[in-house]
Amino acid sequence: MKDIMRILTAEEVRGIDTFPMAVLSDNLGSVIAGAIKGHTRGAYNHFMWLIEPGILASQDLFFKRVPVSEYLTGRFRLKFWMNPAWTPNQREAIIAALKKDLDKPWYRKIYDWPAIIGQALGWKWLQTPGIDICSDKAGLLALVDFRYDLECPDPQDVNAWFERTHGYEVYGRYLPD
Numbered sequence: 664m665k666d667i668m669r670i671l672t673a674e675e676v677r678g679i680d681t682f683p684m685a686v687l688s689d690n691l692g693s694v695i696a697g698a699i700k701g702h703t704r705g706a707y708n709h710f711m712w713l714i715e716p717g718i719l720a721s722q723d724l725f726f727k728r729v730p731v732s733e734y735l736t737g738r739f740r741l742k743f744w745m746n747p748a749w750t751p752n753q754r755e756a757i758i759a760a761l762k763k764d765l766d767k768p769w770y771r772k773i774y775d776w777p778a779i780i781g782q783a784l785g786w787k788w789l790q791t792p793g794i795d796i797c798s799d800k801a802g803l804l805a806l807v808d809f810r811y812d813l814e815c816p817d818p819q820d821v822n823a824w825f826e827r828t829h830g831y832e833v834y835g836r837y838l839p840d
Contacts, residue, residue: 668836669833669834669835669836670835670836670837670838671741671743671835671836671837672837673732673735673837675835676731676735676741676743676837677716677717677731677732677735678716679713679716679743679834680716681745681834682713682714682715682754682758683712683713683714683754683757683758683761684712684713684743684744684745684834685710685712685713685743685744685745685801685804685821685825686710686711686712686713686719686741686742686743686744687707687709687710687741687742687744687818687821687822688707688708688709688710688711688734688739688740688741688742689707689708689709689739689740689741690708690709690738690739707740707742707818707819707822708818709721709818710798710800710801710818710821711729711800712757712761712800712803713731713743714728714758714761714762715758717730717731717732718730718731719731719734720761720762720764720765720800722795722799722800724773725769725772725773726764726765726767726772726795726800727765727772728765734837735837736839737839737840738839739837739839740836740837740838740839741836741837742822742833742836743833743834743835743836743837744825744831744832744833744834745831745832745834746808746830746831746832747830747832748830749807753806753807756806756807757803757804757806757807760803760806761800761803764800781815798816798817798818798820798821799815799816801813801816801821801824808828808830810828811824812824
């Protein structure tokens with residue numbers, strides 16, 4: 664793993680042209696984000712995917728497309744992970760799976776609140792079948808990387824997996840000014 668400290672400007676984030684990219688975020692002003700980071704002993708509280716120029720696939724109340732500009736407001740830190748060895752077919756497999764999930768009916772894209780309770784209590788198995796929390800979307804890595812082995816991960820689990828798995832690199836970080 665190559666971890667660089669490339670700090671991206673907001674304009675550089677908007678101009679990223681390699682997809683998909685895994686993105687971890689930290690909402691600096693949120694009490695809930697702070698609680699998640701404290702519970703997981705991590706630096707990030709949310710996981711999402713950059714799927715096209717300026718567009719993230721993100722699990723909020725619903726899994727939806729979100730303009731990256733919503734995360735460039737000065738309240739969020741972002742960390743962008745990539746695998747430069749992915750083939751165009753591998754990249755397309757992840758993007759196609761994300762778009763398929765984005766096109767599901769609303770009741771199949773709703774946030775899995777029981778999973779949050781399970782995460783808080785250490786019962787990661789407590790999840791609603793077919794419904795996700797943000798870091799569950801990292802599971803799409805299994806489509807292109809047989810080494811992906813996380814079950815019911817939190818954002819810190821995903822970040823640690825990237826850090827220890829050969830071939831993944833930090834493309835850069837966005838830090839609010």
